[in-house]
Amino acid sequence: MNIDKDLVAASATPLVLAILSGGESYGYAIIKRVGELSGGELQWTDGMLYPLLHRVERNGLVEAFWGRSETGRQRKYYRLTRAGAEQLDRHRRQWQVVDKAMRGVWRLALDPAAQPV
Amino acid sequence: MTNKASLEERIGQWRQYLRRRQAVHSADVAELEDHLRSQIGALREAGLDEDEAFLVAVKRLGDLDTLSREFAIEYSERLWKQLVVPSGGEASSPTDLRDAALAVGLAVAAGVAIKIPHLFGLDISGPSANMSFYLRALAFPG
Numbered sequence: 001m002n003i004d005k006d007l008v009a010a011s012a013t014p015l016v017l018a019i020l021s022g023g024e025s026y027g028y029a030i031i032k033r034v035g036e037l038s039g040g041e042l043q044w045t046d047g048m049l050y051p052l053l054h055r056v057e058r059n060g061l062v063e064a065f066w067g068r069s070e071t072g073r074q075r076k077y078y079r080l081t082r083a084g085a086e087q088l089d090r091h092r093r094q095w096q097v098v099d100k101a102m103r104g105v106w107r108l109a110l111d112p113a114a115q116p117v
Numbered sequence: 118m119t120n121k122a123s124l125e126e127r128i129g130q131w132r133q134y135l136r137r138r139q140a141v142h143s144a145d146v147a148e149l150e151d152h153l154r155s156q157i158g159a160l161r162e163a164g165l166d167e168d169e170a171f172l173v174a175v176k177r178l179g180d181l182d183t184l185s186r187e188f189a190i191e192y193s194e195r196l197w198k199q200l201v202v203p204s205g206g207e208a209s210s211p212t213d214l215r216d217a218a219l220a221v222g223l224a225v226a227a228g229v230a231i232k233i234p235h236l237f238g239l240d241i242s243g244p245s246a247n248m249s250f251y252l253r254a255l256a257f258p259g
Contacts, residue, residue: 026151027148027151027152028151028152028155028156029155031181032159043180044180044181045180045181046180046181046182046183046186048181049181049182050145050148050149050181050182054145069151069155071154073151073154074147074151075151076144076147076148076151
């Protein structure tokens with residue numbers, strides 16, 4: 001399914017922050033998780049992974065540190081900061097407002113005779 | 118005809134390409150290289166050989182990163198040009214056809230999102246990437 005670019009972009013930061021709230025991670029694992037969560041439907045393009053991670057690092061929402069992969073390779077990890085956790089909470093509440101509004105009207109799209117909640 | 122460069126040599130080519138362009142910090146290249154190697158590892162686990170895993174991994178990283186996309190396009194173009202189509206009408210070896218299919222597939226993939234296989238209901242993005250789609254789609258002139 002082709003997902004609107006604006007929708008993919010809008011959900012990218014909350015997804016990254018939320019995934020990191022589950023524990024520190026690194027780029028490849030994060031995008032793999034996004035694929036699992038979306039059944040492969042969310043296709044990230046340039047700007048949505050590493051530029052995003054570097055931006056939220058600059059903004060203090062995550063902090064980065066270098067570690068090692070299983071094979072001993074240098075790997076850059078990211079962990080959520082306190083500020084990041086607070087920002088994530090703001091994202092969650094905003095999405096809940098939108099989600100609630102949409103749930104009230106999807107049924108209209110499916111059944112024009114239905115009344116809005 | 119296959120490019121006999123080892124996987125390490127190819128990753129080295131990719132790394133050199135990125136380092137030379139613009140002002141890419143070595144830390145960023147190291148991060149992208151870890152991503153590339155992780156992707157290669159996953160594809161190899163899914164059954165692709167080194168050649169295939171490198172090509173697909175480079176393509177996928179190209180979707181995420183602009184410089185890597187430039188590399189992916191150039192790499193697949195180079196692969197394509199390396200193919201010698203015999204003028205005597207002899208059949209290409211299966212390896213030639215497979216590499217040509219991969220190169221064509223990558224050139225297409227690097228430019229736009231692949232939608233054609235999806236129309237045929239084939240999965241080309243998952244670990245079980247169906248490479249044979251490209252073999253079937255590729256037709257060499259006689």
